[in-house]
Amino acid sequence: MRENRLRRLWAAEQPVLNGWLALPGSFGAEVMAHQGWDALTIDLQHGLIDAQAMVGMLQAIATTNTVPVVRVPWLEPGIVMKALDAGAYGVICPMIDSVDDAARLVSYTHYAPRGTRSFGPIRAALYGGADYAAHADDTIVAFAMIETAHALERLDAILSVEGLDAIYVGPSDLSLALGCRPVFDDVEPKVAEAIAHIAQRAQAHGVVAGIHNGRVDVARARVALGYRFVTLGTDSRLLAAGSQQLLGAMRAAPAQ
Numbered sequence: 001m002r003e004n005r006l007r008r009l010w011a012a013e014q015p016v017l018n019g020w021l022a023l024p025g026s027f028g029a030e031v032m033a034h035q036g037w038d039a040l041t042i043d044l045q046h047g048l049i050d051a052q053a054m055v056g057m058l059q060a061i062a063t064t065n066t067v068p069v070v071r072v073p074w075l076e077p078g079i080v081m082k083a084l085d086a087g088a089y090g091v092i093c094p095m096i097d098s099v100d101d102a103a104r105l106v107s108y109t110h111y112a113p114r115g116t117r118s119f120g121p122i123r124a125a126l127y128g129g130a131d132y133a134a135h136a137d138d139t140i141v142a143f144a145m146i147e148t149a150h151a152l153e154r155l156d157a158i159l160s161v162e163g164l165d166a167i168y169v170g171p172s173d174l175s176l177a178l179g180c181r182p183v184f185d186d187v188e189p190k191v192a193e194a195i196a197h198i199a200q201r202a203q204a205h206g207v208v209a210g211i212h213n214g215r216v217d218v219a220r221a222r223v224a225l226g227y228r229f230v231t232l233g234t235d236s237r238l239l240a241a242g243s244q245q246l247l248g249a250m251r252a253a254p255a256q
Helices: 005-011 026-033 051-061 077-085 099-108 124-128 132-139 149-153 155-159 171-177 189-205 216-225 235-252
Strands: 016-021 039-043 067-071 090-093 141-146 166-169 208-212 229-234
Touching (some): 005 016, 016 026, 016 208, 016 235, 026 039, 026 051, 039 051, 039 090, 051 077, 077 099, 099 141, 141 155, 149 155, 149 171, 149 189, 166 189, 171 189, 171 208, 189 216, 216 229
Parallel strands (some): 016 039, 067 090, 166 208, 208 229
């Protein structure tokens, strides 16, 4: 089966540099994949992408060594399994709030007897290889998003769920849950404390910690805390930022 490079990078204690895809369309995904991201996450939750667009984007990412990840809209077995059958090598699931939620995510991402994933890797076997069924359980990565006050209270129990590979912090939702303004980077002190605590507890349990960021300096600081999956930019934000930079430079140029 095709290697999941996320696991190799983590084994070497290297951070995975992840890009985020919110815009539907295979060409945009292909362009992003060819820039050298370690992973790209297709966002079915807050992005504008449906299941059909997801398939084309996974095919586009497959033209490179970039690892395809999908954030599903919710903890629902149908969409988790559809993303995996389409060839996702990682699934990020939002709003995991309890041990039961985490256990269900693990179940949906593993075949029997370890889980309840239905067999039918219609595209995944093309991407992963003919021996996909034999190795998928040990290759796919399941991320539980930690972004609620309840999840924070139950963090050690969630991290103890067998088969949970990684967690992913949504700083904006976590900020809201703690009564703070929703931001990625310049979080309030109680949120910064929670982010550091999550990284420390994940390390103690041998679970990979990931987090959403908006700036490189913040991502680097979070890598220093122990985060090993850091999102650095979204296609829509990069498009807007590049346009603003060009237009700002042009309009600031002296008139000829």
